[in-house]
Amino acid sequence: MLEMPKLDLAKCDCCGLCVSVCQCGAIVMTSNRITIIETDDCGWCTMCELVCPSNAIICAYEIVFDNEV
Amino acid sequence: MATNREFLASIPYFSGLDDDELDSIGQSFSERKVERGEIIQLEGEVVGELFFVASGAIKVFKTSSDGKEQILSIVRPGEAFNDIAIFDDAISPVSAQAMAPVTLYGISRIELHTLLRDYPRVALNTTRVLAERTRQLMSLIEDLSFRHVIGRVARVLLENAGNGTAPGTRLTQQEMAAMVGSVREVVARSLKALEAEGAIKLERNRIRITDRKALENMVEASA
Numbered sequence: 001m002l003e004m005p006k007l008d009l010a011k012c013d014c015c016g017l018c019v020s021v022c023q024c025g026a027i028v029m030t031s032n033r034i035t036i037i038e039t040d041d042c043g044w045c046t047m048c049e050l051v052c053p054s055n056a057i058i059c060a061y062e063i064v065f066d067n068e069v
Numbered sequence: 070m071a072t073n074r075e076f077l078a079s080i081p082y083f084s085g086l087d088d089d090e091l092d093s094i095g096q097s098f099s100e101r102k103v104e105r106g107e108i109i110q111l112e113g114e115v116v117g118e119l120f121f122v123a124s125g126a127i128k129v130f131k132t133s134s135d136g137k138e139q140i141l142s143i144v145r146p147g148e149a150f151n152d153i154a155i156f157d158d159a160i161s162p163v164s165a166q167a168m169a170p171v172t173l174y175g176i177s178r179i180e181l182h183t184l185l186r187d188y189p190r191v192a193l194n195t196t197r198v199l200a201e202r203t204r205q206l207m208s209l210i211e212d213l214s215f216r217h218v219i220g221r222v223a224r225v226l227l228e229n230a231g232n233g234t235a236p237g238t239r240l241t242q243q244e245m246a247a248m249v250g251s252v253r254e255v256v257a258r259s260l261k262a263l264e265a266e267g268a269i270k271l272e273r274n275r276i277r278i279t280d281r282k283a284l285e286n287m288v289e290a291s292a
Contacts, residue, residue: 003274017145020125020169023105044273047168049241050253051126051143059274060239063230066270066279 004036005048011056018048018057073123076174079147080121082194090188097180103171109150110165116154118175122146125171129163137261140254141209143168152199155181209252220291221249222259223284226269230278263287 004026012034018027019034024041027034027048034056046059074091077083083091101120103109110116112131127144141163144150154161155178176184185192225248231237240248246256260276263269268283269276278284 015146017126017169020105046242049243051145051168053145055243058241060241060244062239062275063226063237064275064277065230065232065281066277 002038002040002042004038004042005044005046006058006060007034007036008056008058009033011054013054013056015053017051017053021047021051023047076123076147080149081147081198082121082149082191084194085190086188094184094188094191097176097184098174099176101173101175103167103173105167105169105171107167107171108164109167109171109173110161110163112161112164114161116151116161116178118151118177119149119155119181120151120173120175121149123172123174125167125169127165127171128168129165131163139258141206149198152195152202156195156199209254217291218249218251218255219259219262220287220289221251222256223263223268223287223291225249226263226276226278227281227284227288 014029014032014034016029016034019029023045024039024043026037026039026042028037029035044059049057049059074088074095077091077095078086083094086094099118100123103125109120109127122144124146126146127150128140129142129144129150130138130140132138142150144165150163150165151161153163158178185195222245225240225245229238229240242253242256242260246253249256260269260271263284264271266283268278268280268287270279271277
């Protein structure tokens with residue numbers, strides 16, 4: 001299962017900015033609710049996290065040493 | 070055109086104005102639609118209108134001589150992005166690109182000058198907005214000027230990396246920025262610099278430390 005950006009619905013005010021900047025179609029708004037869909041096209045550009053005014057989207061990085069993955 | 074009163078009221082430039090004043094001011098604006106990826110303004114261009122973002126988002130950036138892009142800010146609805154060049158009648162110091170389909174409300178320099186004369190409240194609000202912007206940019210410049218931020222980012226990476234048996238802490242760029250006492254834009258730049266130096270490799274949602282010793286040297290140099 002491909003990891004996708006995480007959404008904190010409690011913080012999300014459904015402004016839709018994340019939907020508008022997402023170029024791979026992974027973030028959609030249905031019935032005034034944001035949903036993140038798993039897709040291989042998501043390159044972790046983190047633009048959704050960057051534009052979110054309420055810090056509701058998290059694009060975290062796993063940090064690993066080269067020989068320990 | 071008549072610009073949405075509620076939208077104007079949400080803009081810091083026009084806070085504190087009554088409905089009649091907002092309706093009157095709204096007549097001075099024109100609407101412009103911009104596609105995702107479109108360059109709205111290039112560094113060095115002459116600016117004729119002050120633009121406010123009504124929907125979508127814009128990134129404001131500078132490009133170095135070797136083509137590297139430094140994002141200075143993300144402009145969201147209710148914010149302006151080209152006010153500096155409007156107020157000092159000079160060329161734009163930055164470029165601006167739409168990150169999404171964007172709707173802008175623009176007001177010409179001449180009409181803006183009229184507004185500032187007719188509405189002292191707008192002039193007062195404007196000084197406050199520009200002062201806040203100056204403070205943000207000074208903070209960013211301070212961070213960009215000191216290489217030790219890279220050393221602090223290197224330390225964060227070393228301290229939060231998984232050790233092979235236990236997974237490391239998962240961090241966003243914003244969290245790394247908070248940990249090193251900087252801003253996200255500087256962390257992004259630092260990570261790219263560390264990758265260029267061969268110390269790390271940036272993968273989709275993973276930062277792979279490829280040269281532990283190099284990171285340790287950077288930590289030591291910044292101490």
